[in-house]
Amino acid sequence: MHNFNAGPSILPREVLQEASQALVNFNNSGLSILEIGHRTPLFEDVLNEAVALVKELMQLDAEHEVLFLHGGASTQFMQAPINLLNDNETAAYIDNGVWGSKAIKEAKLFGNVDVVASSKDKNHTYIPKDFIVNPASKYLHITTNNTVEGTQWHRFPETDVPVVADMSSDILSCSLDFNRYALIYAGAQKNMGMAGVNLVVINKSILGKVNRKIPTILDYQNHIANGSMLNTPPVFAIYVSLLTLRWIKKMGGVQEIEKLNEAKAKLFYDTLDSLPVFKGTVAKEDRSLMNAVFVMEDPALERAFLDQCKKENLYGVKGHRIVGGFRVSMYNALPIESVKVMTDVMKEFCLQYA
Numbered sequence: 001m002h003n004f005n006a007g008p009s010i011l012p013r014e015v016l017q018e019a020s021q022a023l024v025n026f027n028n029s030g031l032s033i034l035e036i037g038h039r040t041p042l043f044e045d046v047l048n049e050a051v052a053l054v055k056e057l058m059q060l061d062a063e064h065e066v067l068f069l070h071g072g073a074s075t076q077f078m079q080a081p082i083n084l085l086n087d088n089e090t091a092a093y094i095d096n097g098v099w100g101s102k103a104i105k106e107a108k109l110f111g112n113v114d115v116v117a118s119s120k121d122k123n124h125t126y127i128p129k130d131f132i133v134n135p136a137s138k139y140l141h142i143t144t145n146n147t148v149e150g151t152q153w154h155r156f157p158e159t160d161v162p163v164v165a166d167m168s169s170d171i172l173s174c175s176l177d178f179n180r181y182a183l184i185y186a187g188a189q190k191n192m193g194m195a196g197v198n199l200v201v202i203n204k205s206i207l208g209k210v211n212r213k214i215p216t217i218l219d220y221q222n223h224i225a226n227g228s229m230l231n232t233p234p235v236f237a238i239y240v241s242l243l244t245l246r247w248i249k250k251m252g253g254v255q256e257i258e259k260l261n262e263a264k265a266k267l268f269y270d271t272l273d274s275l276p277v278f279k280g281t282v283a284k285e286d287r288s289l290m291n292a293v294f295v296m297e298d299p300a301l302e303r304a305f306l307d308q309c310k311k312e313n314l315y316g317v318k319g320h321r322i323v324g325g326f327r328v329s330m331y332n333a334l335p336i337e338s339v340k341v342m343t344d345v346m347k348e349f350c351l352q353y354a
């Protein structure tokens, strides 16, 4: 199988093998990882190593704390403003796609939202570049990779206010100066594990400035004080993240992963642009290295192409229901061989139908 799923998505084979072993007998303890207490050295080692690996792979400074929290990235849509924004204050948001729009909706429950730029005029097929963030804004929120529409920020936004980023679908896929971000969050199920856990990286100096009452379980400061163990953490999901982080390190870290991702994306987009039957939907300079979104010049052929993909064991190619067409997700764990098979099938299809 060649797995191009957008999320939950492909994991390295060895991660799946080790994770399944841990379900039966974790670290030769004779117990399943599902059966051990979270406040045991067995699990504390897992959490500590996962946090240390995130710090190492992202080269975080001492100001930045690493949390593993429950809930998907959707939980962070509200948890971020609850912790960072007072009712009478304003946060700047970029309306850049489905996920960013949802983040805006939640933030409005806790303060004022200034949508400083939107790509809605062109169905979110580009990244807005000319926008001005009011310096009085508490933070600027962006979605670094738009999973549904297939666009990605290729540089840090121009602003002096703290930047909050939803990196769910491109976390640890390219080398960035992660310390420039005040808050990064990512649901693990696209690039660093399975569903059920969020990675949250937070510059602690931005916390403690709101005056609302924050429920205990939603307060980042409580999670920091308790080392992600305020309550029972998602033990197995954190373990799968640990295995994925170890795999990223073994591959040579984020720099090397980035090179592989660039090679995969180049192969894919070069092929796409060379075939008249297919058409990319987003502005070329904003194309996502993670999710390639495209359609057909003749929509009547789309069914036939999907059938062809199915026959060749290319899985998860159908586009998001909002955008239609196709989406080929090329996350960290997808080998370039899968992209090669995909592009060969596309070329073959063109010969048949063009």
Ligand SMILES: *Cc1c(COP(=O)(O)O)cnc(C)c1O
Binding pocket: 007, 071, 072, 073, 074, 075, 099, 143, 145, 146, 147, 166, 167, 168, 169, 187, 190
């Ligand atoms: C998948 C995704 C989400 C939603 O994640 P959940 O874990 O389902 O809440 C949010 N933002 C982005 C960019 C995503 O790709």
